[in-house]
Amino acid sequence: xxxxxxxxxVVFESLQVGPVHIKYNSIRAPYxxxxxxxxxxxxxxxxxxKENVFSPGDAFSQNLASVILAQLALNYGLFxxxxxxxxxxxxxxxxxxxxxxxxxxxxxxIKKILGDNPFLTDIAKGIMPEKRKDYTAAxxxxxxxxxxxxxxxxxxxxxxxxxHVILSSGGKDSLLTYGIIxxxxxxxxxxxxxxxxxxxxxxxxxxxxxxxxEKNTCRVWCNSDRIFSWMNTQMPFIRQDFRNIRADxxxxxxxxxxxxxxxxxxxxxxxxxxxxxxxDEYDSTQKCSFMGIQHYNGYFDQSPYFDKTMSRxxxxxxxxxxxxxxxxxxxxxxxxxxxxxxxxxLQQHQISCHAAHQKDGRFYPCxxxxxxxxxxxxxxxxxxxxxxxxxxxxxxxxxxxxxANASVKQIGPDAAHLYYxxxxxxxxxxxxxxxxxxxxxxxxxxxxxxxxRSSFDDIPEDLRKPxxxxxxxxxxxxxxxxxxxxxxxxxxxxxLIKMPFPFKD
Numbered sequence: 001x002x003x004x005x006x007x008x009x010v011v012f013e014s015l016q017v018g019p020v021h022i023k024y025n026s027i028r029a030p031y032x033x034x035x036x037x038x039x040x041x042x043x044x045x046x047x048x049x050k051e052n053v054f055s056p057g058d059a060f061s062q063n064l065a066s067v068i069l070a071q072l073a074l075n076y077g078l079f080x081x082x083x084x085x086x087x088x089x090x091x092x093x094x095x096x097x098x099x100x101x102x103x104x105x106x107x108x109x110i111k112k113i114l115g116d117n118p119f120l121t122d123i124a125k126g127i128m129p130e131k132r133k134d135y136t137a138a139x140x141x142x143x144x145x146x147x148x149x150x151x152x153x154x155x156x157x158x159x160x161x162x163x164h165v166i167l168s169s170g171g172k173d174s175l176l177t178y179g180i181i182x183x184x185x186x187x188x189x190x191x192x193x194x195x196x197x198x199x200x201x202x203x204x205x206x207x208x209x210x211x212x213x214e215k216n217t218c219r220v221w222c223n224s225d226r227i228f229s230w231m232n233t234q235m236p237f238i239r240q241d242f243r244n245i246r247a248d249x250x251x252x253x254x255x256x257x258x259x260x261x262x263x264x265x266x267x268x269x270x271x272x273x274x275x276x277x278x279x280d281e282y283d284s285t286q287k288c289s290f291m292g293i294q295h296y297n298g299y300f301d302q303s304p305y306f307d308k309t310m311s312r313x314x315x316x317x318x319x320x321x322x323x324x325x326x327x328x329x330x331x332x333x334x335x336x337x338x339x340x341x342x343x344x345x346l347q348q349h350q351i352s353c354h355a356a357h358q359k360d361g362r363f364y365p366c367x368x369x370x371x372x373x374x375x376x377x378x379x380x381x382x383x384x385x386x387x388x389x390x391x392x393x394x395x396x397x398x399x400x401x402x403x404a405n406a407s408v409k410q411i412g413p414d415a416a417h418l419y420y421x422x423x424x425x426x427x428x429x430x431x432x433x434x435x436x437x438x439x440x441x442x443x444x445x446x447x448x449x450x451x452x453r454s455s456f457d458d459i460p461e462d463l464r465k466p467x468x469x470x471x472x473x474x475x476x477x478x479x480x481x482x483x484x485x486x487x488x489x490x491x492x493x494x495x496l497i498k499m500p501f502p503f504k505d
Contacts, residue, residue, distance in 0.1 A: 004127045010137045017073045018086030019146045020066045024052040029069040043230040047222040053266035059150035062088040068262040074255040077105040077136035088147040092316045104255040105135035111298040119251035124237035129291040159274030159320030165189045166277045170203035171352045173279025179343035184466040189216040193260040197225030201356035201363050205349040220263045257301040280325040283411040285453040311503045322503035328454040329447040331414045336378045338474045350389045367395025374408045381421035404429040417444040450481035457499040
């Protein structure tokens with residue numbers, strides 16, 4: 001195959017985002033692609049809220065809307081000669097956008113272009129790995145055609161540390177987070193983002209249930225999934241039958257969480273919430289090297305580095321919002337255990353599958369994908385019945401049979417422990433793969449703390465004792481990593497738990 005350089009990927013002359021238009025309850029910006037032969041195509045990114053959250057004539061709203069609508073474009077720095085953002089941005093916004101685009105460009109280059117990707121055509125195959133100073137090809141340009149008379153005056157907003165916005169998806173992480181915040185008598189504000197794709201099916205059971213039990217429940221509609229699909233149709237190196245390819249992944253995008261997260265910010269500001277919680281567990285932080293190129297294995301926006309980056313940015317803007325995850329010390333298996341044992345009324349609404357379908361007014365998982373295999377496997381390993389969250393007997397049998405022939409997306413020790421539990425219970429067929437995989441790993445069912453994936457200062461001080469006390473009812477203790485060893489730690493009585501949270505409320 002012909003060897004190609006990274007420059008092969010620069011297929012657009014420009015991508016322009018904006019100008020940004022604002023109403024009291026919605027914002028929009030055209031995304032306009034100019035091909036190298038000057039042909040243009042455009043589609044419009046929209047966010048709509050169920051209440052008024054913007055003041056169209058106010059510089060603060062113009063700035064906030066500009067930043068929200070810019071996020072989706074951060075996925076395309078590899079592919080354009082220039083990207084133009086038409087809106088109201090200050091120096092902090094511009095620095096944030098440029099830095100996050102560069103990080104995303106490197107991640108996409110490693111994971112989507114150089115890695116296995118069934119969505120690529122031959123145009124993007126055979127590209128040679130290059131270690132570079134910069135991976136973003138685009139010149140990033142900021143213009144302001146509509147709000148040139150507006151001036152951003154930094155103002156410090158009130159951020160109530162008792163009010164917790166929870167980015168909610170209907171999966172186990174956000175359900176458990178909500179259950180805990182509610183139980184420890186903090187104020188939860190579950191925010192659901194409907195991105196106009198199949199993900200919304202995943203969220204609907206929980207969203208409808210929360211509408212009945214939680215007065216603070218909010219929903220934001222946006223069409224980001226449609227814009228991503230439209231962008232795919234513009235790229236000559238993406239297979240145009242991408243919608244028909246069954247894969248547990250997207251063709252190109254990796255800056256995804258921020259698109260949802262920024263959609264929640266206007267609601268967090270309106271409710272004076274000082275904290276924004278996302279649901280990322282122990283294994284969602286990874287640092288890797290490929291041909292000497294350092295990267296996050298496509299998981300940067302699920303790592304504590306992302307949380308701290310966002311918190312720093314929010315404080316720099318004067319918004320006084322800190323972002324974190326409560327469940328970083330937990331394995332996926334332990335999250336499942338706490339959720340189903342302590343909050344069964346929430347767990348019954350869980351859907352983690354991204355290919356859910358509707359039947360008789362309720363949504364159900366597909367029962368065949370890798371996520372379904374994982375959920376069924378974990379519930380059976382915990383001696384729970386997967387039927388309680390929508391799986392049929394036939395799907396459960398299929399998932400267990402599939403687990404015997406294909407592994408799951410968990411870090412090695414956690415996957416090995418899951419297989420160990422399933423083998424112990426006689427639920428998995430014994431073969432060469434399952435025999436090699438199944439191993440008892442004690443730490444998978446403990447709270448794990450280290451300086452990389454899960455640090456003591458990840459969450460505010462006032463949450464640590466009540467949250468970890470709940471976890472320890474289901475975990476088999478806690479451990480802290482020192483060098484290459486894991487040492488037991490009495491976390492509730494340790495001085496370590498007093499480490500200051502870096503972002504004060």
